[in-house]
Amino acid sequence: MSLAVLAGRAMFGLQARPVQVEVHVGCGLPAFSIVGLPGAGVRESRDRVRSAILSCGFEFPSGRITVNLAPADLPKDSGRFDLPIAVGILLASGQIDRPPSGTTEMSHYVLAGELSLTGALMAERAALAIALALAREDHEAVLILAPPAAGIAALVPGLCVLQAQSLEEVVAHMAGRQPLSVAPPAALPLASGQLACxxxxxxxxxxxxxxxxxxxxxxxxxxxxxxxxxxxxxxxxxxxxxxxxxxxxxxxxxxxxxxxxxxxxxxxxxxxxxxxxxxxxxxxxxxxxxxxxxxxxxxxxxxxxxxxxxxxxxxxxxxxxxxxxxxxxxxxxxxxxxxxxxxxxxxxxxxxxxxxxxxxxxxxxxxxxxxxxxxxxxxxxxxxxxxxxxxxxxxxxxxxxxxxxxxxxxxxxxxxxxxxxxxxxxxxxxxxxxxxxxxxxxxxxxxxxxxxxxxxxxxxxxxxxxxxxxxxxxxxxxxxxxxxxxxxxxxxxxxxxxxxxxxxx
The missing domain is CATH 3.40.50.300 (P-loop containing nucleotide triphosphate hydrolases)
Incomplete structure (x- = not known):
């Protein structure tokens, strides 16, 4: 049993502030707790993440799971932390091999997305705000999103955006088995020609x-x-x-x-x-x-x-x-x-x-x-x-x-x-x-x-x-x-x- 640390983003108005998602899987009676000023949408992640992990064929750890969303004084809301929490649990429980030396560092990944009970990755509403913040603050970051949101986020210049359909695809990428594809930028339609004249x-x-x-x-x-x-x-x-x-x-x-x-x-x-x-x-x-x-x-x-x-x-x-x-x-x-x-x-x-x-x-x-x-x-x-x-x-x-x-x-x-x-x-x-x-x-x-x-x-x-x-x-x-x-x-x-x-x- 060990500790996994991943990166996420919390919305504070239009600002996408960095959040460190720390997942610890240890011995003890089965428990799943999330700390770090989580809102109702984040607290409900426990049930979604459990079902998503099991639906994708992985084992949900039977020990004590503690998730810390740092900094603790920053409010966190919505289901965008489902993906980093689920990946963190699989990393900490040894179900994902650590990336070999010389590959992209795990800390460079920024994960955002709500998980369905089947493990499918849902589109992130604040994808553009997160992408704009990363482009300003961390040019080496790699953002992982569901395809609809990934295409829009890919329009932000200077940012690498990968698209994933499900938790399984993200795990396969992290383990080095099947790399995720780079999201193609979405088309920017021209102004409508039906405006009143x-x-x-x-x-x-x-x-x-x-x-x-x-x-x-x-x-x-x-x-x-x-x-x-x-x-x-x-x-x-x-x-x-x-x-x-x-x-x-x-x-x-x-x-x-x-x-x-x-x-x-x-x-x-x-x-x-x-x-x-x-x-x-x-x-x-x-x-x-x-x-x-x-x-x-x-x-x-x-x-x-x-x-x-x-x-x-x-x-x-x-x-x-x-x-x-x-x-x-x-x-x-x-x-x-x-x-x-x-x-x-x-x-x-x-x-x-x-x-x-x-x-x-x-x-x-x-x-x-x-x-x-x-x-x-x-x-x-x-x-x-x-x-x-x-x-x-x-x-x-x-x-x-x-x-x-x-x-x-x-x-x-x-x-x-x-x-x-x-x-x-x-x-x-x-x-x-x-x-x-x-x-x-x-x-x-x-x-x-x-x-x-x-x-x-x-x-x-x-x-x-x-x-x-x-x-x-x-x-x-x-x-x-x-x-x-x-x-x-x-x-x-x-x-x-x-x-x-x-x-x-």
Missing amino acids: MSEVRGQALARQALEIAAAGGHSVLFCGPPGVGKSMLAQRLPGLLPPLTQTQALEVAAVQGLVSIQQGLSAAPPFRAPHHGASTAALVGGGAHPRPGEISLAHHGVLFLDELPEFDHRALEALREPLETGSVTVARAAGSYRFPARFQLLAAMNPCPCGWYGHPRRVCRCPQERILKYRAQVSGPLLDRIDLHVTLAAEKAWHELPVGESSEAVRVRVLAARRRQLQRQDCLNAQLGATGLLANVQLDDAARALLAEAIHRLGWSARASQRALRVARTLADLDGLEQPRLEHVAQAVQFRPSSDDVGA
Whole structure:
């Protein structure tokens, strides 16, 4: 009887932290204990591992088995430790020959996967997060996963990933009898060609321009207008203006989605999330007893659409303020702080009043003034201050007689050209420019500077609001292919940033 040590990974938010799986098989009354702060999913491994070992034709040791998952202060959950525990038991009980000298060290293997009662290896949901962590921290590691997850993990450059169908195949590889095959990288599908097209939108020229600016510079947008004016229709067409994700971005998106069991492989299409206005704060920004990513993280590198913005819980909306600035969210718990990425574009829509008809040319609003003010106050000034483009939509007369608009494909050509200029100049989109970046990349002439100063004074803008207007002006100049924003660009940016009192008026 002896000791076996293998390597695994425990998920702490999106971080895959190293875990040392120590398995000791000794004399004494039959017992099987797992220590090291295991969760319910890990404690249940005892029954799955026992059945898997017996189903594969091996002998389950009759002595005292102790499994230690180190470090002891790191919480461990899920069934991903089944495979290293089972292999460790077989190693410690002498049923797997130790690898001969000169072959790959056992410590280089990182095993992850839940076992069925038959010994089959199940796909690991957090495979991408584990693979990304290994690529950063240990270039000599060899990761063993079930085939569906192994193909996705193999997309991570600089990492060796082996695929195994069952516990028997892993044992045969460890014993040197039948090496496991290297997992071929999964295919990265292109963005879907069935995205909604801008040509279906008739009229609403200002809103169409706002979507093009948002797509070009990564800006956030708020649409305000009566029911049926086209706010949701416009929002659903923003993904069709965005460029496809790079492979690195697609891997990051899939890694986040894998933590909430919705991963269906990789896609180059930017994510589009549209949660219901009844979503809780935890559902929107992340949280729970064992924190998981929320909608803002699932929209990472994509679009978060909040329809009926004032109907969301006020605390949930206020929780968006920091992620909009930083591009990430941190959920604090007693066990530690969990950080999730949240670099998303906010696209919101709201009515001008509870009934929706305030200011409509043909419908009468019957909402008391106090109720209108309360409705608008649900969206706080600090949140509105962080939205770059404010657009008031009016009902179009005889919209069906208006000409067909420009297609998404034609608009995307200008968007991609503007994005290339930004990335070549400053290595980020204009929406992500800080104060130093604005000083370096935005030089206004006297007329444009005077107009901006007048807008700041007349509309009562904060320093943040004026900086966001400059970012929009910078994007407008990029769309026009100009080196610096001009007076007309600043004037357009001012048009998209009314005072808070004017929103929805």
